[in-house]
Amino acid sequence: EDKVVQSPLSLVVHEGDTVTLNCSYEVTNFRSLLWYKQEKKAPTFLFMLTSSGIEKKSGRLSSILDKKELFSILNITATQTGDSAVYLCVLRGYGGSQGNLIFGKGTKLSVKP
């Protein structure tokens, strides 16, 4: 079964809207939770979350992790067409210096002008 579940799978909004992308997981022991933005090619790193309740912000994007309820959200305010992408939630487990990655299936965000 899926250990990292993202919702919704797909989302269409208009420019200026605010969106919240969800990531719930079943893994209780992990090193960090990562958010990536994937457009045409390689995913672009957005955030790494390790502690519960501490919001990370970067411009219009913000993210927070809730280790008690086992979820994370990625917020995008005042969306722009350039935000259209697939957003990936990834858990980084233990197991050596690099760890093992557990990917969610992604949320496809489409921002209409």
Added chain:
Amino acid sequence: GAVVSQHPSWVICKSGTSVKIECRSLDFQATTMFWYRQFPKQSLMLMATSNEGSKATYEQGVEKDKFLINHASLTLSTLTVTSAHPEDSSFYICSAKTSGSSDTQYFGPGTRLTVL
């Protein structure tokens, strides 16, 4: 559904030897597979794109003779690191994409390569 597996999950080899990493789509046909390399600061670097039955397209700076990619079937792609050196030690991740307009890629769990 949409499960991608990689084998092995961790391999240690001696310098100068070659290592093959397999990427399989278990319950769907992957017309396109991607190979990534993960660097220590969590960035993923796309190495190459392979389409079933044709030669892989390598990204700039990736040596195609060193990283041999074969996508022989719709469910299997292999990455062979030839004459591996310690600097090739890294985390290699594959992803698979079905045909059609969907942009969703399904990622494998990764393979950690350590070259001694």
